[in-house]
Amino acid sequence: MSVTLIFIIITIITSIYGWNNDAVTQKWIFNPYAVKRRRQYYRFLTSGFLHAGFIHLLFNMLVLYMFGEQVEYLFKSTYGDFGTVLYAGMYLLGIVFSDIPTYLKYKDLPHYNALGASGGVSSILFSYVLFDPASKLYLYGLLGLPGVVWAILYIIYSYYMGKRQMDNVNHDAHLYGGLFGVAFTILAIPRVIPHFFQQLKDLSIF
Numbered sequence: 053m054s055v056t057l058i059f060i061i062i063t064i065i066t067s068i069y070g071w072n073n074d075a076v077t078q079k080w081i082f083n084p085y086a087v088k089r090r091r092q093y094y095r096f097l098t099s100g101f102l103h104a105g106f107i108h109l110l111f112n113m114l115v116l117y118m119f120g121e122q123v124e125y126l127f128k129s130t131y132g133d134f135g136t137v138l139y140a141g142m143y144l145l146g147i148v149f150s151d152i153p154t155y156l157k158y159k160d161l162p163h164y165n166a167l168g169a170s171g172g173v174s175s176i177l178f179s180y181v182l183f184d185p186a187s188k189l190y191l192y193g194l195l196g197l198p199g200v201v202w203a204i205l206y207i208i209y210s211y212y213m214g215k216r217q218m219d220n221v222n223h224d225a226h227l228y229g230g231l232f233g234v235a236f237t238i239l240a241i242p243r244v245i246p247h248f249f250q251q252l253k254d255l256s257i258f
Contacts, residue, residue: 056117056120066101073123082166084159102167142236148174150229171225175233
């Protein structure tokens, strides 16, 4: 079984468990104030295994399944079994890293909470875009745009939703998780840079 599927199964189980156990959700959710005052640093990671609802969970896990398997294969084909470790590290560190700006922004606000695997999922998505920026990705099987275009739209959407702050979903994590995925992939597989620009030569918007 791939690491991607293991992450998906664990996240589904923990998210459902959190929906039925509010005490667990309150203990695991990302609350910057609790992290600062009570030194509950584990929240940086545990919040990535909780979701606001079924649609939130479905979207994140669907994206992770669609792109995670391919990115995991690319890392493993480069480094063997160690590539699997690197891939897992990118996902988990993406969750943690993407919460750091949120922590700095809200660490003195007791009532701010956020949750979701968006940071880790975005790191995987943007890593995939580095490997194959020109490939067409289809929204609901209808609108096909190159991966690099979707990535740009994803950043714009996340920035907009982050400004609205109308739910507990950490939309800022989409942006910072994506940036982390790009940086991590470049450091792990430097040859992806010339490959990325070579692929852009074949870019067709529609």
